[in-house]
Amino acid sequence: MxxxxxxxxxxxxxxxxxxxxxxxxxxxxxxxxxxxxxxxxxxxxxxxxxxxxxxxxxxxxxxxxxxxxxxxxxxxxxxxxxxxxxxxxxxxxxxxxxxxxxxxxxxxxxxxxxxxxxxxxxxxxxxxxxxxxxxxxxxxxxxxxxxxxxxxxxxxxxxxxxxxxxxxxxxxDLSHRTQLAELGDVLLEExxxxxxxxxxxxxxxxxxxTAGELVTETDPDSGEALEYWTDPLRDLTTAVASHPEGYAVLYDAHLAYAARCLDLLTVDEDGKLTSGTRAAALPNPTDPFAEITGGVAGLSVLRDALAEEGVISDGAAFDAAVREHSRGVHLATAEPPGEPSVLAGDLARRAPAGPAGDAAFLDGRAQLLMMLEDWAGGRGLPEQEWVPLRAALASSYHWSHRFAFWS
Structure with missing residues (x-):
């Protein structure tokens, strides 16, 4: 060279x-x-x-x-x-x-x-x-x-x-952005x-x-103090998602993560979702599906915003390119895994269960509901138990879609 x-x-x-x-x-x-x-x-x-x-x-x-x-x-x-x-x-x-x-x-x-x-x-x-x-x-x-x-x-x-x-x-780190309260005095350091x-x-x-960082600067002309929020992770995610292959990589990763979250879930004798391999309850007991829906719903919001702003000029062509580059659909395992902890890199490398398929593949809500129904069938849940879970997941997706961090 x-x-x-x-x-x-x-x-x-x-x-x-x-x-x-x-x-x-x-x-x-x-x-x-x-x-x-x-x-x-x-x-x-x-x-x-x-x-x-x-x-x-x-x-x-x-x-x-x-x-x-x-x-x-x-x-x-x-x-x-x-x-x-x-x-x-x-x-x-x-x-x-x-x-x-x-x-x-x-x-x-x-x-x-x-x-x-x-x-x-x-x-x-x-x-x-x-x-x-x-x-x-x-x-x-x-x-x-x-x-x-x-x-x-x-x-x-x-x-x-x-x-x-x-x-x-x-x-x-995309799914669990660090809460400030978790860090204590470390963020008080210079x-x-x-x-x-x-x-x-x-x-x-x-x-x-979680919500970016507050930046304080001084206007060099007026000397006035300026404050604004900066969120580099959100901004770079937006840039990556504007490219169909970049979007496909992130979409695949979040679907794989959703499947992993379902892997860990079981339904107890009272019909409540719990983790099948951890003693503690799910991170968000009021909405056990928030972990599953957040990333997929957020990308959906982002794709719509990029199309509205004209960054994605041809939505149909963009979606077709995403499907072409995607690894495929993901499904949960039939039994909870024996080891709950997985390296972050391995979460995104989960083997797909099938090809990306038709246009419905990019309907994140439909993909997650399909994933849940397959999970319920694999776990042998009767209809009266998994149908309410379907409604709960749909509701969680709605709220995740509404409150996506980059919206």
């Missing part, structure tokens, strides 16, 4: 002359400039390209550290706009995406279908930093782009499916941590507040 890039630069200099064809050295490699300001590319250093196939090295290279106020800036540097077009090898979004997936999941793209590995604090910290960097408002960029790009960037088209894989690997250990599996979870 490096040799061909160097040869390309020599050809450019021969054709255009040294004045209009030059290469600027930046920390992440060479950005080659051409006579036309729009014709530029990143000459990827071999050691950076190799990170896509070396998860441990990718994590170490991008690790911003456990404290949010002490970032190395490596993630922002990698995702700089000057790196979106490569001179040789994989396209910029494909290379960047492969590196991010490796760094945040501990596995290469080729290993994503196998069993997940536990998230280390470093892996989770990279995921957290990626969300924050990509969700930030992009700085104004005028050609020619500044090599290395600054701390903020937009999302290059084509990166969304890879970001979907990253978010799906941290599915519990620089709060990026990650917390999962109470069940011990692996690192990405730390994002």
């Amino acid at each position: 490096a040799a061909r890039g160097a040869a390309g630069r020599r050809r450019v200099e021969k054709w255009l002359g040294p004045v209009v064809a030059m290469a600027l050295l930046v920390p992440m490699g060479l950005v080659v400039w051409r006579a036309d300001a729009d014709r530029w590319c990143w000459d990827v250093p071999p050691e950076v390209a190799a990170l896509a196939d070396d998860p441990a090295a990718a994590t170490a290279y991008l690790d911003p550290g456990p404290v949010s106020g002490e970032s190395t800036g490596a993630v922002a540097a990698l995702l700089a706009p000057g790196h979106w077009v490569t001179c040789d090898g994989p396209a910029g979004p494909d290379l960047l995406g492969a590196i991010l997936v490796a760094a945040t999941t501990g596995q290469t793209l080729a290993e994503q279908d196998g069993p997940a590995v536990p998230h280390t604090p470093a892996m989770a910290s990279v995921a957290h930093e990626t969300v924050v960097v990509l969700a930030a408002e992009p700085e104004a960029q005028r050609p020619p782009f500044v090599p290395g790009g600054g701390a903020r960037s937009a999302i290059p088209p084509g990166l969304e499916p890879y970001l979907g894989l990253m978010l799906a690997a941290y599915l519990t 620089h709060p941590v990026r990650t917390l250990p999962d109470p069940e599996t011990g692996e690192a979870r990405v730390l994002f507040a």
